[in-house]
Every structure is written in C-alpha cells, then in structure tokens.
C-alpha cells in the first residue's frame with residue numbers, strides 16, 4: 001500500500017476548483033470533508049441502476065438495494081471491529097448521541113450524574129442537558145488544561161457512585177486533542193458507568209477498534225469521513241443497544257403492531273424507524289471501503305507533517321494565539337489573530353481561496369474556558385499538500401497585515 005497525496009487529490013473532483021481567482025485550499029475538513037469519486041459514483045450507481053426502498057420489497061430492485069444497504073452496514077462494522085447488528089445508521093453524529101441519551105432517559109433518576117468534558121461539541125452536550133432539564137440529571141464537566149489536554153485527575157474526581165454515563169470526545173474538533181480513551185474507559189468502568197465516545201473527528205484520522213476500546217457506544221458522522229451528509233453511525237455493544245428504549249417509532253422498527261400493543265424489532269432495525277437514508281448509507285459504505293484501502297499510517301504521518309509545517313512557520317508570530325497544543329494532537333489549528341474577529345479572518349482568507357471555519361465550532365463551553373467568543377480553524381485532510389499549507393500561511397500573514 002502506498003500513499004501519494006497528488007494521486008489522492010486527483011480522486012476528488014472538487015479540488016480542481018478555483019475560488020476568487022485562486023486555486024482552492026480547502027482547510028475546513030473538520031466541519032465536513034470533500035468526497036472522492038468512489039463515493040460519488042457509488043451513490044449515482046444505486047440511483048441509476050437499482051434504486052428502490054429497502055427491507056420491504058419482494059422485487060429485484062428492492063432486494064438489490066437492501067443488499068447494498070446491508071453491505072454498507074457490514075463495511076461500517078468491519079471498519080470499527082464490530083458486528084453488523086451493533087451498527088445503527090443515523091443521520092449523523094448528532095442524531096447518534098441523541099438516540100443514546102433519549103434511549104437511556106427512562107432509566108435516569110433525579111441526581112444521576114452524566115460526566116462530560118469542557119471540550120465537547122454541542123452534539124455531545126445538549127442531548128445530556130435534555131436529561132438534566134427533563135429527568136433531573138446532574139451534568140459534570142471535566143476540565144481542560146491550558147495546553148488543551150483533558151485533566152484526567154479532575155475527570156477521576158468527578159466520577160463516583162452516581163455516575164451513569166461518561167460521554168467524551170475521542171478527538172476535539174477545536175483543539176485537535178486526542179483523548180486517552182483507554183484511561184477514560186478504565187476510570188468509568190471502576191464506577192460502573194456507561195461510556196460513550198464521540199468519534200466524529202478521531203475516526204477520520206486513526207483506526208478505531210471498538211472492542212479493543214471496550215466502549216459501550218461510539219458515534220461518528222459520514223460527511224467528515226469523506227462520505228455524504230445525512231448519514232452517521234452509532235456503534236452500541238449488543239447488550240447495550242438491547243437495553244435502550246427505541247428513539248423514534250414507525251415502520252420497520254416493529255415486530256408487530258395492534259390496536260392494543262406493539263412489539264419491537266431487534267437492534268439495529270429497532271432504531272431505524274421509517275425509510276432510512278439509503279443512498280447516503282451506501283455512500284458511507286463506499287467512503288469507508290475507499291479509506292480502508294489507503295495506508296492510514298502514512299496518511300496520519302502526512303497530516304501530522306502538514307500541521308507541524310504550519311505551526312513551525314507561524315512560530316514567531318506574536319499576533320497569533322493557538323488554542324490547543326496538547327502533545328500528539330491531530331492536524332487541527334484553532335487560532336485567534338490579535339485585533340481581528342475570527343469571522344473577518346476567515347472572510348479575508350477566502351479572498352485568497354483559503355477555506356477555514358470561524359465561530360464557536362459548536363463548542364461554547366470550550367470558548368468560555370479559553371475566554372474567547374470565537375476562533376478561526378484550519379483543519380487538514382489526507383488530500384492537503386505542503387504547497388497548500390504554505391499558501392495558507394502566506395494568506396494568513398497577509399490577512400494579519402489588515403489588522404496590524
């Protein structure tokens with residue numbers, strides 16, 4: 001297996017685009033990544049060749065599409081080391097966390113505690129706030145250190161007899177910090193708590209084996225993983241999925257329905273009410289099969305090299321504040337520029353064809369932790385090049401000059 005960024009780029013049609021008279025430098029990958037031809041073609045293929053609704057048909061097209069949909073589930077399962085029955089398709093990472101929180105709600109008593117961290121995305125905060133508002137759960141937030149690490153001592157001090165769930169990001173979408181999953185699981189298990197890892201960012205950049213991690217739930221989205229929007233996945237240990245109340249009711253998630261009673265289908269279908277995102281699931285399967293065929297170690301080294309290159313070039317910039325300098329962090333650079341609002345920074349970078357994100361990154365508690373209201377964020381993917389890293393730095397230096 002080899003990894004050649006130039007050859008990879010050629011597989012992503014959109015990367016040939018010009019933006020504002022410049023070649024596109026796409027560094028908004030942590031928000032959503034671009035799609036390789038393998039994904040675009042797999043989705044077009046099903047629409048052109050065999051599309052029908054799944055699981056309910058008795059004709060050839062329905063059977064073909066059902067097979068493709070379930071094959072996508074098997075691809076996802078293989079990718080994370082799970083069994084297909086342990087993979088629920090959702091519309092994204094957000095819906096996957098909501099499904100777990102809603103599924104546990106009836107078992108949460110007033111005073112039960114949910115432990116999160118200050119670096120969570122709102123997707124892994126707000127569903128738990130629902131349990132606070134509606135069930136009287138207590139939320140506890142593990143602190144983040146100045147350099148962007150999870151404060152493990154503080155985390156340990158928060159977990160106790162009332163802890164029901166520990167829900168923490170595997171990799172921060174703002175800081176790039178990769179959290180010590182094994183240690184988090186160990187601490188949570190000692191207290192008998194369930195563990196959910198938000199893998200929306202981590203799974204893009206590193207192999208994930210849910211059995212080795214021994215988590216109860218692992219969630220991620222398709223659109224950050226070079227797949228389409230409208231699709232994500234929830235891994236749940238077989239016994240844990242069976243213990244969740246169904247999230248939504250409707251067709252396909254039932255055993256039988258009468259005027260008096262209902263029975264439920266087994267997981268994962270119990271959690272996939274109605275017509276699922278069929279084409280999107282097949283697209284996610286294609287993205288995963290495509291990524292699994294790449295040299296992921298080489299990709300990780302490439303992305304780390306891009307981050308180190310940018311960080312080195314910006315080392316002397318006294319107008320720059322970087323949020324998150326944890327050792328071993330992933331290739332996400334969140335920053336503020338002295339005297340400039342992050343939105344203005346992003347808009348000026350766009351004039352040079354450089355796409356970055358700016359705002360709170362759906363992580364307001366983390367923004368508050370660092371005493372900022374927003375930041376800009378450049379996030380790297382496997383198709384970014386050293387030349388693009390240099391063009392980003394040049395454009396950022398020119399941008400800063402507007403505010404000096």
Ligand SMILES: Cc1ncc(COP(=O)(O)O)c(C=O)c1O
Nearest residue numbers: 092093094121123173200201221
């Ligand atoms: C760490 C993290 N968790 C959850 C989400 C939400 O995922 P989705 O957009 O698939 O709902 C994101 C997306 O930005 C994220 O970065």
